[in-house]
Amino acid sequence: MHRLLPVLLFLFALGSLSASAAEPRPNVVLFLVDDMGWMDSEPYGSKFYETPNMTRLSKQSMRFTNAYAVPLCSPTRASILTGQYSARHGITSASGHQPPRPADFEYLPKTAKPNQKFRMPISKNYLDPQQYTLAEALRDAGYRTGHFGKWHLGLTAPHRPDKQGFETVWHCAPDPGPPSYFSPYGVFPDGKPTGRHHVGNITDGPEGEHITDRLTDEALKFIETHQREPFYLNLWHFSVHGPWQHKETYTKEFAKKQDPRGEQKNPVMASMLRNVDESLGRILDKLDELKLADNTLFIFYSDNGGNAHSWSSEDPKLQRITEKHPLYATIKSYRKWAGGEPPTNNAPLAGRERTDL
Numbered sequence: 334m335h336r337l338l339p340v341l342l343f344l345f346a347l348g349s350l351s352a353s354a355a356e357p358r359p360n361v362v363l364f365l366v367d368d369m370g371w372m373d374s375e376p377y378g379s380k381f382y383e384t385p386n387m388t389r390l391s392k393q394s395m396r397f398t399n400a401y402a403v404p405l406c407s408p409t410r411a412s413i414l415t416g417q418y419s420a421r422h423g424i425t426s427a428s429g430h431q432p433p434r435p436a437d438f439e440y441l442p443k444t445a446k447p448n449q450k451f452r453m454p455i456s457k458n459y460l461d462p463q464q465y466t467l468a469e470a471l472r473d474a475g476y477r478t479g480h481f482g483k484w485h486l487g488l489t490a491p492h493r494p495d496k497q498g499f500e501t502v503w504h505c506a507p508d509p510g511p512p513s514y515f516s517p518y519g520v521f522p523d524g525k526p527t528g529r530h531h532v533g534n535i536t537d538g539p540e541g542e543h544i545t546d547r548l549t550d551e552a553l554k555f556i557e558t559h560q561r562e563p564f565y566l567n568l569w570h571f572s573v574h575g576p577w578q579h580k581e582t583y584t585k586e587f588a589k590k591q592d593p594r595g596e597q598k599n600p601v602m603a604s605m606l607r608n609v610d611e612s613l614g615r616i617l618d619k620l621d622e623l624k625l626a627d628n629t630l631f632i633f634y635s636d637n638g639g640n641a642h643s644w645s646s647e648d649p650k651l652q653r654i655t656e657k658h659p660l661y662a663t664i665k666s667y668r669k670w671a672g673g674e675p676p677t678n679n680a681p682l683a684g685r686e687r688t689d690l
Contacts, residue, residue: 358563360629361471362616365415365567366609367406367483367509367574370679371641372597373606382591382606386614390633402637407456407485407659409636410569413489414466414486414497422464426456429485430507433459433492453504459487460497468498468565477501477559482569483508488526499567502549506534510571512659515576516542543580545572545605549612553619560623569617575643576663577676579604584670596680601671639677646673 371377375393376660377398403409407429408419419425423440429644434457445452460466468478470606478495479501485508487493495502504517505511506526511533520535538547547672552568585602587607597603614631644651644667654664 343486357472357628358476360625361564361565362478362620362629362631363565363567363569363611363617364631364633365410365413365482365569366633366635367572368533368571368637368640368676369573369606369609369635370641370677371682372636373573373602373635373639373677374610379592379597380594381587381590381597382603384606384610385586386610386617387633390613390617390631393632394633402635404637406574406636409538410484410486411460413634414460414468415464416467420454422460423454423457424460424486425454428456428483429460430457430488430509431458432488433457434478447525459489460491460492462496464497466497468494468567470498471563471565472500476565476569477553477562479555479559479564480504480567480569481555482548483510483571483574484569485509494567501555503534503548504537505531507531509574511544514544514571514576516540516544516547518544543578543608545570545608545612549615552616556616556619556623556625560625563594570609570612572609573602573676575640575676576660577601577605577644577667577671578663579666579670580608581666581670583607588670594680596678598678599671599676601667602676638682639679641675641677641679642675643673644671648675 343523373382375382376384376388376396393496395546403412403419406427408426410429410476411422411424412418415422440457441450441454459595470482471496472478478499480499481503484504484506486497490496493502493506494504505520507528507558511531516539520531520533520537522534523531524532526532548568548570552566555565555566583604584600587603590600590603592598617626617631620629620631642648644664651664654661
């Protein structure tokens with residue numbers, strides 16, 4: 334579940350298959366969770382979070398328990414699609430929501446700054462369109478390709494998923510996601526994407542619909558539409574990244590629960606993880622229903638470690654939040670249920686996700 338390059342090598346091998354191959358080619362589903370830590374599921378040891386569908390998948394899968402992961406969002410996603418390390422594709426920071434730099438920009442300055450001992454490369458803010466991605470390889474081999482959810486690999490139109498091999502796309506820019514995780518989502522069909530004006534084809538659903546459920550609905554439509562063709566589904570969830578907008582009916586249940594280890598205590602994160610786990614179960618059920626499971630390569634992955642610092646009682650940014658801030662109500666709800674706890678705890682590991690975007 335957590336090893337990258339061997340999986341990618343296998344997937345690129347799939348992409349080289351002839352479209353006229355006699356044997357049916359396996360479908361590929363890449364189910365990516367944002368900011369989910371190594372200890373944030375039952376198969377990996379959590380005694381607080383409840384993830385029965387992750388357990389279900391793990392029992393029929395190969396699990397990876399000792400592997401390297403890039404501790405940032407955009408670099409991980411670029412590596413998944415290119416099979417390259419960050420030093421090769423040039424994305425070293427979670428900056429895929431920022432405007433691209435000029436074409437003549439020097440990503441490796443000729444000289445170091447006075448306060449630096451070395452020349453330090455500057456991260457690209459997009460995945461170079463000249464990269465031949467996993468999606469392009471599979472599309473060219475006759476696969477139907479779809480990306481649903483978070484992208485974070487480019488703000489402007491030339492750097493979005495439909496320019497990187499995905500035929501069907503459901504997302505918005507800038508990332509990490511829509512302004513609200515509950516409908517209405519606040520996404521516009523056109524205009525210049527900014528932090529206050531998100532642009533994409535995420536349309537509103539019934540009031541109060543959660544983005545995790547809607548994202549799953551859209552992915553299921555893609556599977557049903559292409560069930561008789563080989564397909565590659567990129568299901569890249571916005572959860573469990575902030576803003577931590579959660580279903581309070583779930584959160585109430587976890588507020589009554591205690592971790593026997595005394596490590597994980599956040600009912601908001603538990604609620605969001607349950608929602609993601611339900612999404613996983615719905616995808617697995619659909620593959621079973623359509624009799625596609627035996628011919629589908631299913632990869633469950635997280636882009637980096639869990640966020641163990643944001644929105645805690647020690648987070649200095651929250652001191653600046655007033656009632657006029659768009660996330661004021663969300664933060665107030667978070668404080669009600671989680672108090673001063675950070676989103677998660679990666680114990681017994683010491684590391685964490687390295688950005689608080």
